[in-house]
Amino acid sequence: MIKVRRIRCSSFAMAGSEAKKPVAKQSGGKKKEVKKETGLGLTHRKAENFGEWYSEVVVNAEMIEYYDISGCYILRPWSMAIWEIMQEFFDPEIKKMKIKNCYFPLFVSPGVLQKEKDHVEGFAPEVAWVTKSGESELEIPIAIRPTSETVMYPYYSKWIRGHRDLPLKLNQWCNVVRWEFSNPTPFIRSREFLWQEGHTAFATKEEADAEVLDILELYRRIYEEYLAVPVIKGKKSEMEKFAGGLYTTSVEAFIPNTGRGIQGATSHCLGQNFAKMFEINFENDKGEKAMVWQNSWAYSTRTIGVMVMVHGDDKGLVLPPKVASVQVIVIPVPYKDADTQGIFDAVSATVNTLSEAGIRADSDFRDNYSPGWKYSHWEMKGVPLRIEIGPKDLANKQVRAVRRDNGAKIDIASAELVVEIKKLLGDIQQNLFDVAKQKRDECIQVIHTWDEFVQALNQRKMILAPWCDEEEVEADVKARTKGEMGAAKTLCSPFDQPELLEGTKCFASGKPATKWTYWGRSY
Numbered sequence: 187m188i189k190v191r192r193i194r195c196s197s198f199a200m201a202g203s204e205a206k207k208p209v210a211k212q213s214g215g216k217k218k219e220v221k222k223e224t225g226l227g228l229t230h231r232k233a234e235n236f237g238e239w240y241s242e243v244v245v246n247a248e249m250i251e252y253y254d255i256s257g258c259y260i261l262r263p264w265s266m267a268i269w270e271i272m273q274e275f276f277d278p279e280i281k282k283m284k285i286k287n288c289y290f291p292l293f294v295s296p297g298v299l300q301k302e303k304d305h306v307e308g309f310a311p312e313v314a315w316v317t318k319s320g321e322s323e324l325e326i327p328i329a330i331r332p333t334s335e336t337v338m339y340p341y342y343s344k345w346i347r348g349h350r351d352l353p354l355k356l357n358q359w360c361n362v363v364r365w366e367f368s369n370p371t372p373f374i375r376s377r378e379f380l381w382q383e384g385h386t387a388f389a390t391k392e393e394a395d396a397e398v399l400d401i402l403e404l405y406r407r408i409y410e411e412y413l414a415v416p417v418i419k420g421k422k423s424e425m426e427k428f429a430g431g432l433y434t435t436s437v438e439a440f441i442p443n444t445g446r447g448i449q450g451a452t453s454h455c456l457g458q459n460f461a462k463m464f465e466i467n468f469e470n471d472k473g474e475k476a477m478v479w480q481n482s483w484a485y486s487t488r489t490i491g492v493m494v495m496v497h498g499d500d501k502g503l504v505l506p507p508k509v510a511s512v513q514v515i516v517i518p519v520p521y522k523d524a525d526t527q528g529i530f531d532a533v534s535a536t537v538n539t540l541s542e543a544g545i546r547a548d549s550d551f552r553d554n555y556s557p558g559w560k561y562s563h564w565e566m567k568g569v570p571l572r573i574e575i576g577p578k579d580l581a582n583k584q585v586r587a588v589r590r591d592n593g594a595k596i597d598i599a600s601a602e603l604v605v606e607i608k609k610l611l612g613d614i615q616q617n618l619f620d621v622a623k624q625k626r627d628e629c630i631q632v633i634h635t636w637d638e639f640v641q642a643l644n645q646r647k648m649i650l651a652p653w654c655d656e657e658e659v660e661a662d663v664k665a666r667t668k669g670e671m672g673a674a675k676t677l678c679s680p681f682d683q684p685e686l687l688e689g690t691k692c693f694a695s696g697k698p699a700t701k702w703t704y705w706g707r708s709y
């Protein structure tokens with residue numbers, strides 16, 4: 187059976203230099219022609235309709251399937267593999283820091299949830315509750331964790347007695363539920379998502395402070411080294427920090443197409459607020475009663491959405507090699523009267539050689555799709571490198587590699603396969619980061635006055651401005667920029683501060699500026 191999928195836009199002009207008359211091999215060995223104009227395509231362009239483009243990419247690349255509950259999405263193997271690869275980096279890193287994994291229950295009793303009132307108050311509308319089992323009402327409804335401070339800290343109080351019980355450093359990989367009402371978006375804002383949440387307790391503030399930054403550095407590495415997405419490390423304003431904590435640090439990314447900043451991950455120092463509330467006390471080495479210092483930190487499946495938004499293009503997803511579950515897809519390009527078996531054998535040998543060298547390679551032998559269809563399919567799925575093997579390649583003892591990031595075609599001698607492919611994958615990883623950074627940097631605008639601020643905001647910039655760091659001024663900026671597109675707010679004050687010249691005024695209040703801060707619309 188030939189499967190024919192009609193498409194709205196044929197991308198077969200890109201199907202490779204040798205795509206004259208592709209044939210597919212039937213199981214009986216007979217050759218049949220496969221329709222050339224079958225394949226996949228996007229109906230929306232990234233630059234023209236970003237929102238529609240994004241939804242289409244995550245579905246067509248087989249990352250996401252929509253679900254019949256709004257704001258919930260199925261993570262298909264293609265996206266789950268990315269999550270697992272990041273996990274394979276992060277989990278050993280935190281274990282090196284002596285952080286241990288654990289698992290606390292999904293359900294929260296109402297008493298415990300409401301214990302820390304200040305922290306829960308603003309979030310209350312997002313908490314989902316279980317009120318029934320079968321047909322009968324539960325005597326006491328049970329909440330589903332939106333985060334686990336209130337779930338875990340009663341036990342921290344129980345487990346921590348003396349200074350020898352410290353530090354207590356736990357992490358859990360889990361799902362959380364937040365019943366969001368604003369515009370759900372796969373990965374970016376969903377009602378259930380996956381994350382890791384770290385919760386640590388120390389005897390001293392110094393230890394807590396140091397860990398906040400160590401974890402933030404791991405988050406930077408996830409974005410920059412794995413997802414090839416440039417981020418800015420910094421501190422949140424009082425208004426934007428986690429209300430239950432002392433201070434919040436974050437890595438901030440930027441989506442040039444929408445001109446919006448996006449919080450990539452957060453690392454909080456909670457100070458002693460939760461310790462007070464949950465009575466997490468210990469006897470210090472002088473025999474005095476003291477309160478612990480705590481941190482909490484998380485990154486979530488949002489990371490994947492940021493990566494899709496930053497690198498994807500009009501042909502679909504673009505995966506950085508370090509997170510691609512298939513780094514190289516090898517496609518046979520058989521022709522009439524060619525040595526089809528020889529080509530197939532060369533494809534298998536190529537996949538074996540690459541796999542043995544630790545490269546994640548796969549072949550696509552499906553006989554009901556043409557090579558051109560397969561090119562489009564694997565481009566849609568964002569595979570960093572495609573290898574085509576046709577009769578000419580076989581004769582010349584070479585393969586043809588095609589880069590997903592820039593379309594470049596490179597002939598590689600079979601003898602140099604592993605070295606060259608490794609080099610190419612490294613180049614692609616670096617190029618994706620460099621291009622993304624250049625685009626991001628082009629969006630950064632340094633301003634000094636309110637007029638410049640408004641103008642830059644209208645141009646969808648990420649704005650670096652001198653600020654007086656006063657909460658009322660941030661509230662005022664929010665109020666003055668309120669509109670259809672959403673208000674501007676602070677993203678972070680970068681740790682890497684440009685020089686602040688003496689006498690510099692706050693762009694919004696005219697008062698003396700105390701720091702440079704990034705502002706913009708955000709997700």
Ligand code: 87F
Nearest residue numbers: 309312332333364383428452482483484
């Ligand atoms: C929604 C409902 C209830 C965010 C919520 O960032 C509570 C909350 O506490 C809530 N949404 N938050 C803040 C989460 C803070 C903190 N938790 C541990 C983190 C890192 C991991």
